Amino acid sequence: MKKLLLITAFLSTILFAQDHTFESKDDRVNIIELYTSQGCSSCPPADKWLSNLKEHPKLFKDFIPMAFHITYWDFIGWKDVFATKSNDNRQRYYSSKVWKKNSVYTPQFIINAKEYRTWFTNQSFPNFKNQYGGKLNINLNNNKLQVSYFNKNIKNQKIYLNVGILGFDYEINIKRGENKYKTLEHDFVVLNHIQKFAEIKNNKLEIDTTLFNLEKNNKKKALVIWLSDYNSEILQATGGYI
Structure with a gap:
């Protein structure tokens, strides 16, 4: 995703006053991405499955789930309130550039940059x-x-630094479209995502940056950071509730 550096617009208007520190283990923390839409009648079961991971004991330790809401079903009659064109582009990049395919769909699970169709078999x-x-x-x-x-196996390499803010405990009343009259619950929603160029030098990466401000509300949020190479391979990730 070399051309997709700024993933979403900044929100406003508060600072994070508390100090938060997160650390990964040495084993890779796995990234679960769900591409979903409030305008898709097949998506609520996938959204619910993702929400059920909130209480998983290995959350943020072994895996980090994220829900990227897309816009290309908005024309059916309901505009997804969390969807962005940049999420569409991210999913299409996986399909066309990483897997060499020419189609996208929802719900779609991607684990560590690889398509995960097994979910449709037994939702395990x-x-x-x-x-x-x-x-x-x-x-x-x-x-x-x-x-x-620090990575003992990578001496020098240009990579991507991904920063995401996730939102939780949303209930959205759908008034039109395929999910008309339903109240949909959403967690792990990607509210903000930026991607920056970074470089590992002598096995180390050190970056100081300023995080975007967020809209003030009473919803739980999480900060997630993950590193990926230019082939979209996930190197490492960490994060937690803030």
Whole structure:
């Protein structure tokens, strides 16, 4: 996604006053991406499955789920309130550039940049393979974000730094479209996502940056950071509730 650096517009208007520190283990933390839409009648079961992971004991330790809402079903009659064109582009990039395919669909699960169709068979939780990922540490204080990473297997390499804010506990009353009259519940919603160029030098990455401000509300949020290479391979991730 070399051309997709700024993923979503910034929201406003508060700072994160608390200090938050998160650290990965040495094994790779797995990334679960769900591409979904409030205008898709097949999506609510996938959204519910993702929501059920909120209380999983290995959440943020072994895996991080994220729901990217897309816009291309908005024409059916209901505009998804969380959808962005950049999420559409991200999904299409996977399909065309990573997997060499020419179609996208919802709901679609992607695990560590690979299509995960097994969910449609039994909706079971995936079996993750242990893989070294290096040590990723992040600290957030007053919107100042410090990221440090060490990987014994990567001496020098240009990569992507991904920063995401996830929202939880949303209930949306759908008034039109395929899910008309339903109240849909959403968690792990990607509210903001930016992607920046970064570079590992001498096995290390050190970045200081300013995090975007967020709209003030009473919803639970989480900060997630993940590193990926130019082939979309997930290197490491960490995060947690803020």
